Amino acid sequence: MAMESYNIIIVGAGMAGLCAAVEATSNNVRVLILEKENEIGGSSLLSGRYMAFADTDIQRQEGIRDSTEILVNDMLSIGEGSNERALVEAYGKHQQETYQWLVQNGVQFHAVQAVSGHSVPRGHQITPKQAIERLFMLAESNSNVTFILNADVKRLRKNKDGKVSEVLYRKDGKEFTAIAEDGVIIASGGFSRSETLLNAFAPQLKGALRIGGNGNLGDGIKLAWEQGAWMRDFPFLKGTYGFHPSADGPRKSQGLVFYKGAIIINEEAKRFVNESISYKSIGTKALEQPNGITYQIWDQAIMNESVHGDALYDFKKLLDLGLIEHANSLNELARKINVPENNLNETIQTYNIDVNKGLDRHFGRSTLTHNFGKLKTISEGPFYGMRTTVAMLATYAGIAVDEHARVLNPYHEPINGLYAAGESVGGFHGAGYMTGSSLGKAAIFGRIAVRTALANIPVTK
Missing domain, CATH: 3.50.50.60 (FAD/NAD(P)-binding domain)
Structure with missing residues (x-):
């Protein structure tokens, strides 16, 4: 032929x-x-x-x-x-x-x-x-x-x-x-x-x-x-942080709430990274956490930043899908996501103090993403938490x-x-x-x- x-x-x-x-x-x-x-x-x-x-x-x-x-x-x-x-x-x-x-x-x-x-x-x-x-x-x-x-x-x-x-x-x-x-x-x-x-x-x-x-x-x-x-x-080579563990190819179940002001914690309710850096670099740090378990944590003011129909920022859709936990208090949220209550309260309190002072003493976060955006406190209930993991996309x-x-x-x-x-x-x-x-x-x-x-x-x- x-x-x-x-x-x-x-x-x-x-x-x-x-x-x-x-x-x-x-x-x-x-x-x-x-x-x-x-x-x-x-x-x-x-x-x-x-x-x-x-x-x-x-x-x-x-x-x-x-x-x-x-x-x-x-x-x-x-x-x-x-x-x-x-x-x-x-x-x-x-x-x-x-x-x-x-x-x-x-x-x-x-x-x-x-x-x-x-x-x-x-x-x-x-x-x-x-x-x-x-x-x-x-x-x-x-x-x-x-x-x-x-x-x-x-x-x-x-x-x-x-x-x-x-x-x-x-x-x-x-x-x-x-x-x-x-x-x-x-x-x-x-x-x-x-x-x-x-x-x-x-x-x-x-x-x-x-x-x-x-x-x-x-x-x-x-x-x-x-x-x-x-x-x-x-x-x-790095994975991408921001996916719910239920994600697969057709269902990405992805939310980058940390670029709107959320913080990221491990199963001990401790922050471990500057949340404004590349989500690939965050992914590397997340895979090093105990049992690979991490959560994004935020409040109602940040939830209001949800963008309808956006692949990365439609947080309300993720909530409707049952992929996000929410509670009227931090203690209640801690119980729902199974992290220590005292640690979560201390982490949020320390972060809020730093934001109000304009200096993140622990990880040097000064923006929402890269060089853009002003940091926000996490103080207005209800509060939200999404278990988040790393994916090879x-x-x-x-x-x-x-x-x-x-x-x-x-x-x-x-x-x-x-x-x-x-x-x-x-x-x-x-x-x-x-x-x-x-x-x-x-x-x-x-x-x-x-x-x-x-x-x-x-x-x-």
Whole structure:
């Protein structure tokens, strides 16, 4: 059987793969998208619904002053200087253009919130299903684009010139090979469902829930690895804090009340962390607590900050689902969540005194999240408590790329014909994570990968 030939082959149909596909449609080239699952979207459908953009019309309408420079500085700060500066600066360079491109292509942005790692509110909320379906419709309606679902990519091969161009995949029990003339783009997500890779690179996360996309087994990372790709950020693998223990893939049951003013305690009713830091860093500390048990604690004033329909801040929905305990007094709440009454009262009293004095003596908390928001006391009953745990939703470590989305070998040289974007990429986040930057980088670098591949930039060694 003759092998089908395309200009670009994209592995994975989540945010990165779909943005790459739509970008390719404006260049009148033939594109093949191979998706292992029986539906599109991957882990993008499970995301927290935020994309990180700066100085947008939504921010300006809310009177929020932001800039690309502040955005980039926040990312580098959260990454503790371990992220690849060129990648972060490329994000900054293309972020406004990509935001406008998404809007023009029908992706709907609803509101803006201050979330993890932001100095100002810049978490632009989308409905992932709407965004994914819109991008899919745009790509699929183009006669030059072919989607194949249930297509499990097994290996990549180089041609006689040393360029990655052959894609071997399996569908319905049969083996197929497709040819990419200009480039192969890996956009197949991370490995949050791979016990083999998690045990090898992040054994400290054994106690975290596994709620990533079902297809997130690290396939794309292994494909690139075989072709000589270098890897980045594995030492920084962390789980995400904020999930109720009942969470699974379809039901995220997530609430980040601590970014609205709640505190976090262990089973001894003691605080153990600065609640304003990245929820991934909080997750590391939470897994170290006795029996892995922690709670978020807050009062009615903070409960009133609930945002209807928000994936991270709809606390009233979690209450209605029976995932939050509430009581008229701290003693009653302590009994309900089975922590020492005296300890809980002492912890709250100490915290409130510190907040009123403007100094958290124990953990140095001075804001709600990163550099944004004024601390609040916990003093207005009724009081609330939610048992909270850590989950592996996304891995944020993997293939080394440059600012052009070219996959790099250990000598920082591009591998001819191979590109990567989205969660499969490492080096961007570094030691921390800013909410919204995952979907943001997927869209930005998905488009960059297509542009680079079609430009046919010579690879020299």
